[in-house]
Amino acid sequence: MPGPFYTGQADFAFMGPSAAPGLVALxxxxxxxxxxxxxxxxxxxxxxxxxxxxxxxxxxIDGNAHWDLHAVREWWGRRGELRQHITEHLLSNSWYPWPSxxxxxxxxxRDWLQHLERDAEAYLRQYAYxxxxxxxxxxxxxxxEL
Numbered sequence: 001m002p003g004p005f006y007t008g009q010a011d012f013a014f015m016g017p018s019a020a021p022g023l024v025a026l027x028x029x030x031x032x033x034x035x036x037x038x039x040x041x042x043x044x045x046x047x048x049x050x051x052x053x054x055x056x057x058x059x060x061i062d063g064n065a066h067w068d069l070h071a072v073r074e075w076w077g078r079r080g081e082l083r084q085h086i087t088e089h090l091l092s093n094s095w096y097p098w099p100s101x102x103x104x105x106x107x108x109x110r111d112w113l114q115h116l117e118r119d120a121e122a123y124l125r126q127y128a129y130x131x132x133x134x135x136x137x138x139x140x141x142x143x144x145e146l
Contacts, residue, residue: 002127003064006059010058015055017108020047023037024108025090026105032059072131076121086113090106091109121146124146129144132144
């Protein structure tokens with residue numbers, strides 16, 4: 001998910017999703033990925049716990065320096081690939097090498113899918129505005145289209 005928090009070469013031992021299940025899932029290579037950016041102090045604390053738990057130092061929080069409107073639009077255009085990953089991998093029992101982690105990962109996958117379907121577009125439009133103007137938009141600001 002575009003935003004300040006992201007992962008590069010994070011761990012693949014379920015540490016991030018365990019530390020921040022409302023924010024971190026697994027990508028198609030079973031590596032931590034931020035699926036929802038923090039929205040509250042509690043979320044930031046959870047994200048920072050995921051950062052601290054990663055033995056490879058694969059998390060970063062300078063994403064704002066790497067995103068622009070064009071990149072956000074490209075990312076949004078690939079959301080179908082994310083849906084496919086969630087439904088074909090994260091919600092499939094056969095994809096997990098750790099059977100004990102399946103129930104938690106299925107819950108995380110459902111949260112990710114719900115976020116992608118319900119909240120992501122509004123967040124990304126606000127984030128795109130932020131990237132352009134360096135301030136978070138008020139409720140009356142016209143937001144960029146994705």
